[in-house]
Amino acid sequence: MQDALHIPVALDRCIALLSPAIESSSNPVVVDATLGMGGHTRALLLKYPQLKVIALDRDLSAIDIATTNLSDVSDRVVIVHAVYDELDLVLAKLGISEVDGILFDLGVSSMQLDQAERGFAYSQDAPLDMRMDQSSGPTALDILSTYSYGELVRVIRNYGEEKFATKIADNVIKAREAGTLRTTKDLAEIVKNSIPAPARRTGGNPAKRTFQALRIEVNQELAVLERAMPQAISAIRIGGRLVVMSYQSLEDKIVKKALSEVVASHSPLGLPFDLPNSAASYKLVINGSEGATVAEIEINARAQSMRLRALERVAA
Ligand SMILES: C[S@@+](CC[C@H](N)C(=O)[O-])C[C@H]1O[C@@H](n2cnc3c(N)ncnc32)[C@H](O)[C@@H]1O
Incomplete structure (x- = not known):
C-alpha cells in the first residue's frame, strides 16, 4: 500500500458510526465523498465483505494512488473523478436513489501537502x-x-x-x-x-x-460544501447515516448548520408537543461534535483540529 505513513483520521470511530447503517442493510452501499488515498474506504470494505463503496475525489493523483491501494477490492468500489457537490449527479448516473452511509473527510490529504x-x-x-x-x-x-x-x-x-x-x-x-x-x-x-x-x-x-x-x-471549498450537504443529507435512506470530519472552523460551521436545520422539528417554536407530521426526519448521532482522542493526536498531528459530526435519517 502506497504511503504507509498515512493514517486515516478517526478510522475506528467512523466505522463504528457507520456500522449500524451498514449492518442493517442486506445490500449495503456507502459513499466516500473524499476518497484520498482510500484509507477509510479500504478499512470499510475489508470489515464488510458485502459492502460496495462509491468513492469520489476531485484530485486525479489521489484517484491513481487509491486505485492502486484498493486493487484487491476493486470489484466492490466505483471510483469517480468528481467534486462532491456533484453527488446527486453521480448517484443518478449509477442508478442509485439512496445509500446507507456517506463519509466526508474534508480538506487536503497528507499526500497533497507532501507533494511540494x-x-x-x-x-x-x-x-x-x-x-x-x-x-x-x-x-x-x-x-x-x-x-x-x-x-x-x-x-x-x-x-x-x-x-x-x-x-x-x-x-x-x-x-x-x-x-x-x-x-x-x-x-x-x-x-x-x-x-x-x-x-x-x-x-x-x-x-x-x-x-x-x-x-x-x-x-471554492466552502461554496462546494454548502451545496453538497443538502445532497448528502437527502441521499441517505431511513436508518442511514452521514459522518463528516472537518479540520477548520469555517467548514465545521457549514456542517453544523446543515445538520441542525434538519434535526429541528417543523412545529412552530414554543409548542410543548410536535404537530402531526412535523417531527424531524433526522436525529443527531453525536450531540454537538467530537474531537479525536488524545492517544490519536499523539500519533497523528492532523487529528488535532478534527471535529466529527454525525446524523441519522429516522423518517422519510
Ligand atoms: C483528507 S483527504 C481524505 C483522506 C481519506 N479519507 C483517506 O483515508 O485516505 C481529503 C480528500 O478529499 C478530496 N477532496 C477535497 N475536497 C473535495 C471535493 N470538494 N470534492 C471531491 N473531493 C474532494 C481531496 O482531493 C483529498 O484527496
Whole structure:
C-alpha cells in the first residue's frame, strides 16, 4: 500500500458510526465523498465483505494512488473523478436513489501537502498552484495576479481569519507589480513582512492563515460544501447515516448548520408537543461534535483540529 505513513483520521470511530447503517442493510452501499488515498474506504470494505463503496475525489493523483491501494477490492468500489457537490449527479448516473452511509473527510490529504509541487505547503518552495483538481480552474497565482485589492482583502480576511489582511493584500499588489511574486516562498515572505514582529511570535507560522484562505478560494471549498450537504443529507435512506470530519472552523460551521436545520422539528417554536407530521426526519448521532482522542493526536498531528459530526435519517 502506497504511503504507509498515512493514517486515516478517526478510522475506528467512523466505522463504528457507520456500522449500524451498514449492518442493517442486506445490500449495503456507502459513499466516500473524499476518497484520498482510500484509507477509510479500504478499512470499510475489508470489515464488510458485502459492502460496495462509491468513492469520489476531485484530485486525479489521489484517484491513481487509491486505485492502486484498493486493487484487491476493486470489484466492490466505483471510483469517480468528481467534486462532491456533484453527488446527486453521480448517484443518478449509477442508478442509485439512496445509500446507507456517506463519509466526508474534508480538506487536503497528507499526500497533497507532501507533494511540494502542488503548492499547498508554505514550508516548501513551489509554484503557487493549490488546485486539488489540477485538470481545471484558476491557480493561487492566477488569483494573486488578477484579484483587485478589495477581493484579496475579502479572501484573506474571511477565509484566513487574518487580522492583517489589508497589509498583506497591499504587499501582494506591490510584489506582483514588481514581478517578485511567483512561488510559495515568495508569498510566505510577503505575509511574514506584512505582520508586525510581536504578532509574528505567536500562533505558529504567520503564512498558515493566508495559505488556508487561498486554498479555500482556489477550490471554492466552502461554496462546494454548502451545496453538497443538502445532497448528502437527502441521499441517505431511513436508518442511514452521514459522518463528516472537518479540520477548520469555517467548514465545521457549514456542517453544523446543515445538520441542525434538519434535526429541528417543523412545529412552530414554543409548542410543548410536535404537530402531526412535523417531527424531524433526522436525529443527531453525536450531540454537538467530537474531537479525536488524545492517544490519536499523539500519533497523528492532523487529528488535532478534527471535529466529527454525525446524523441519522429516522423518517422519510
Ligand atoms: C483528507 S483527504 C481524505 C483522506 C481519506 N479519507 C483517506 O483515508 O485516505 C481529503 C480528500 O478529499 C478530496 N477532496 C477535497 N475536497 C473535495 C471535493 N470538494 N470534492 C471531491 N473531493 C474532494 C481531496 O482531493 C483529498 O484527496
